[in-house]
Amino acid sequence: MVDVPDIVIGRLPIYLRELTRLAEEENQTTTSSHELGQRLGISSAQIRKDLSHFGEFGKQGTGYHINYLIEQLREILHLTQEWPVALIGAGYLGHALAHYDGFKPRGFVITCVFDNDPRKIGENLNGLVVSDIHDMESIIQEKNIKIAILATPANTAQEITDRLVKAGVKAILNYAPIHLNVPPDVQVSYSDPVVQLQRMTYYLTP
Amino acid sequence: MVDVPDIVIGRLPIYLRELTRLAEEENQTTTSSHELGQRLGISSAQIRKDLSHFGEFGKQGTGYHINYLIEQLREILHLTQEWPVALIGAGYLGHALAHYDGFKPRGFVITCVFDNDPRKIGENLNGLVVSDIHDMESIIQEKNIKIAILATPANTAQEITDRLVKAGVKAILNYAPIHLNVPPDVQVSYSDPVVQLQRMTYYLTP
DNA sequence: AATTATTTGTGAAAAGTTACACGAATCACT
DNA sequence: AGTGATTCGTGTAACTTTTCACAAATAATT
Ligand SMILES: NC(=O)c1ccc[n+]([C@@H]2O[C@H](COP(=O)([O-])OP(=O)(O)OC[C@H]3O[C@@H](n4cnc5c(N)ncnc54)[C@H](O)[C@@H]3O)[C@@H](O)[C@H]2O)c1
Ligand SMILES: NC(=O)c1ccc[n+]([C@@H]2O[C@H](COP(=O)([O-])OP(=O)(O)OC[C@H]3O[C@@H](n4cnc5c(N)ncnc54)[C@H](O)[C@@H]3O)[C@@H](O)[C@H]2O)c1
Numbered sequence: 311m312v313d314v315p316d317i318v319i320g321r322l323p324i325y326l327r328e329l330t331r332l333a334e335e336e337n338q339t340t341t342s343s344h345e346l347g348q349r350l351g352i353s354s355a356q357i358r359k360d361l362s363h364f365g366e367f368g369k370q371g372t373g374y375h376i377n378y379l380i381e382q383l384r385e386i387l388h389l390t391q392e393w394p395v396a397l398i399g400a401g402y403l404g405h406a407l408a409h410y411d412g413f414k415p416r417g418f419v420i421t422c423v424f425d426n427d428p429r430k431i432g433e434n435l436n437g438l439v440v441s442d443i444h445d446m447e448s449i450i451q452e453k454n455i456k457i458a459i460l461a462t463p464a465n466t467a468q469e470i471t472d473r474l475v476k477a478g479v480k481a482i483l484n485y486a487p488i489h490l491n492v493p494p495d496v497q498v499s500y501s502d503p504v505v506q507l508q509r510m511t512y513y514l515t516p
Numbered sequence: 517m518v519d520v521p522d523i524v525i526g527r528l529p530i531y532l533r534e535l536t537r538l539a540e541e542e543n544q545t546t547t548s549s550h551e552l553g554q555r556l557g558i559s560s561a562q563i564r565k566d567l568s569h570f571g572e573f574g575k576q577g578t579g580y581h582i583n584y585l586i587e588q589l590r591e592i593l594h595l596t597q598e599w600p601v602a603l604i605g606a607g608y609l610g611h612a613l614a615h616y617d618g619f620k621p622r623g624f625v626i627t628c629v630f631d632n633d634p635r636k637i638g639e640n641l642n643g644l645v646v647s648d649i650h651d652m653e654s655i656i657q658e659k660n661i662k663i664a665i666l667a668t669p670a671n672t673a674q675e676i677t678d679r680l681v682k683a684g685v686k687a688i689l690n691y692a693p694i695h696l697n698v699p700p701d702v703q704v705s706y707s708d709p710v711v712q713l714q715r716m717t718y719y720l721t722p
Numbered sequence: 723a724a725t726t727a728t729t730t731g732t733g734a735a736a737a738g739t740t741a742c743a744c745g746a747a748t749c750a751c752t
Numbered sequence: 753a754g755t756g757a758t759t760c761g762t763g764t765a766a767c768t769t770t771t772c773a774c775a776a777a778t779a780a781t782t
Binding site: 342343344354355358359361362366367368369370371372373374 | 757758759760761762
């Protein structure tokens with residue numbers, strides 16, 4: 311288990327998501343690499359190879375016990391604890407994220423929200439009171455928060471990122487349409503719908 | 517220009533985004549693969565190789581004329597026309613997307629919004645009136661819409677996808693946390709913040 | 723005009739990823 | 753107990769992607 315390729319790590323949450331679906335929606339207790347692959351459009355060999363980086367979780371002839379594999383994936387991905395998350399930006403997107411009920415069941419809880427607009431500060435957002443951005447560092451350190459979701463305009467994103475990194479944040483999910491510079495021990499993940507749409511229009515006939 | 521790897525296509529929108537930034541924010545007229553790579557954390561060789569799939573856009577000794585390269589990338593990605601987009605789901609996320617002003621300047625316009633909740637239908641959403649989901653197919657065909665953004669709960673996503681495909685949609689940006697099955701001529705792009713967060717927690721010490 | 727510095731585009735090498743295919747384990751059924 | 757079907761884990765081959773490194777073009781400087 312020395313160094314697993316990042317591309318493999320990126321597929322594990324998708325396996326986990328589908329396994330949860332199989333258990334909850336389809337009421338199955340076991341599955342196979344073939345079935346999982348079919349449902350996800352991934353080859354069965356790839357699924358087996360990916361999992362083999364971490365151990366032997368299946369049984370010949372039977373496949374995988376879903377709940378057991380879910381538990382293993384949750385351990386591999388460090389999801390046995392619940393991660394507190396800071397949300398920066400209480401605009402349209404911040405509102406959607408703050409109300410999103412899909413975080414908690416999958417290991418994350420938005421614990422604090424920050425904004426710099428006096429009209430937003432103090433606002434109650436799905437049970438969370440929006441805090442002043444000035445208090446961001448102290449609150450993040452007090453709560454020992456390691457993960458932030460960045461939902462402010464692009465022109466403030468790098469500046470806020472620098473402050474998050476100084477405050478000890480190690481993973482940032484960035485919705486601002488801009489590349490962020492961070493030290494090598496900080497993870498950044500990007501979400502820009504326009505980038506995704508533009509990739510698809512390449513394949514469309516205009 | 518026979519078949520360019522999809523992974524290359526995926527980087528072009530990011531180049532385009534950064535070039536626009538260089539032109540508008542930094543007021544530069546030229547740049548180099550080295551500078552662009554520095555700003556994006558990508559090697560200069562990769563940028564040159566990527567662009568070389570489509571032609572020779574730079575000049576030795578000088579680099580790239582930014583506006584010219586932007587124009588070329590827009591043509592390659594089929595962004596010389598404005599793409600009308602259908603938004604399905606007028607919940608929290610649908611509201612954020614309908615109000616997002618970042619689509620228009622980069623080639624996309626949300627042209628219609630659909631929901632099945634009688635309380636949502638008829639609502640005015642940033643100038644757009646929410647339509648009944650029953651009218652989805654006819655409106656999409658009438659407006660010749662090829663791109664949809666899916667922002668409904670997971671349990672309806674596949675069913676709506678099937679309807680979108682039948683109506684002629686060829687590209688779907690899916691926010692529901694579920695894999696979609698589509699014919700091979702339909703593009704799907706996924707956006708699940710939890711998948712992204714879970715990929716990052718692998719690298720965090722719990 | 724000659725020299726030096728910069729930068730592109732690209733063939734070839736290196737590194738990374740996926741697919742194949744098969745032995746071994748397990749199960750279902752006779 | 754034996755037979756046939758299923759499925760895993762994995763070594764190897766095939767394929768894809770990235771990096772290297774250099775000739776050629778251009779620009780800046782002497
Ligand atoms: N709305 C969407 O659907 C959508 C989709 C994808 C990406 N995005 C991106 O997400 C970000 C937010 O989008 P939005 O639509 O919510 O915008 P918005 O303008 O509604 O919200 C931005 C919020 O950030 C706050 N803010 C600005 N500067 C700040 C600072 N220095 N410190 C703290 N807070 C600050 C503002 O007060 C505002 O509340 C933008 O970068 C946008 O490009 C939005
Ligand atoms: N809120 C977020 O920040 C967020 C983030 C990422 C992903 N998502 C995903 O995006 C989707 C929407 O999230 P949301 O927070 O806006 O949820 P929401 O419940 O606020 O909105 C969903 C909307 O879809 C409508 N809808 C339901 N069934 C429909 C049908 N058959 N036809 C048409 N419309 C239908 C509902 O009436 C509702 O208006 C979900 O799949 C969610 O998991 C949400």
